Amino acid sequence: MSSAATALRLVRPALEAAADYVVVEGVGKTYNEGTRQQVEAVAPTSFTVKAGEFVALLGPSGCGKSTLLMMVAGLDAPSRGTIAVNGRALTAPRAETGIMFQDPTLLPWKSALDNVLFPFRAADRGTPATDSATMARAATLLDQVGLKGFHGHKPRQLSGGMRQRVAICRALVYEPDLLLMDEPFSALDAITRDEMNLVLMKMWEEHHRTALFVTHSIREAVYLADRVLVMSRRPGRIIEDIRIPFPRPRGLEIGESVEFNEICGHLRAKIQHVPH
Structure with missing residues (x-):
């Protein structure tokens, strides 16, 4: 069995000697709650991010990835559930959290x-x-x-x-001790996006912050992340947690490997058949 196939069997693996840095417990978000216009954006969902880990949130458009990220940033309050960062309950934006948006602003x-x-x-x-x-x-x-x-x-x-x-x-x-990124390269052309993935990888390896990265690109998620969390359609929730087995540092050539494409194929199939 290939290393990638083995990795696909590992659900919610533990990182040795690393503590949970971000803890999301039963967090959900409903807009216009109690009205006829009520929209459940994120169903109650739970996950953790280890200290120093790079985790990608991947899912179909409109599934609540960005909403979930903004709740971890403290910029949007959950309707239910709790979020803790570095052992403290999150009740407001943290000065120690760095954020990148889709637009460089x-x-x-x-x-x-x-x-x-x-x-x-x-x-x-x-x-x-x-x-x-x-x-x-x-x-x-x-x-x-x-x-x-x-x-x-x-x-x-x-x-x-x-x-x-x-x-x-x-x-x-x-x-910052926590870096949150909301599809920061989605508006770039393919060549520039690859270049930015290399830049981000280099900077992350040098500064090594705990990171949560939202993307709709399967290949980007597999290239950058230690783990990929797959979200369902709206109301979004985490339905799969995949550990990426490739050592660091990683060059773009890893995208040509059988193992890389095997994992991408698994994630593509998961998203194409993602349940509500």
Whole structure:
């Protein structure tokens, strides 16, 4: 039996010597509750993310992936259930959580460097944005994602992929313990998306934050993640938990392997026949 086939048999595997960092227990979300317009977006569902683990949320469009992510971010309150991060109940957004959205949401009048530093100006994090160490960290992050020489450029002077590189740096600049990403590369062309997957993989391996990544791309999920959580159609809930067996670091060439495509085929079949 291949290593991929063996991995597909492992449901909810434990990561050795790692504690649960994100704990979602029976969390559900219903909009307009108690009215005729009531919509159940997320059915009560539970999962955990280990410290230092990269987990992908994968499912059909409209299944509640982003809603679930925003509840973990503290930006949307669950209708039922509980969420804990780093051993503490989540009741509001955390300063220690970094978020990347589908749109890079950069301020058009600010330079790439100033956009990276924006979290320090938007909230009191105890470190002034003009602190030399903070400025150096932001500049180093931009260099690491291939934007050396573009620190002073405005968003309109950058390509879509370059703008998302700035967004990665902004999410990492204050060294968050949890990184949440909501389909950050979905609007990019295939070649640029592959490049951004490589950039994200490199940055994650270097900074190694606990990560939860929403995507509708099967190959992206398998390439990036340690585990893939498959969601049902709306109201979404976790219906499968797959451990990805490939060691790190990973190059894009892994996508040509039999094992990689075997796992992708399994997930594709699961999503095509995903129940309500």
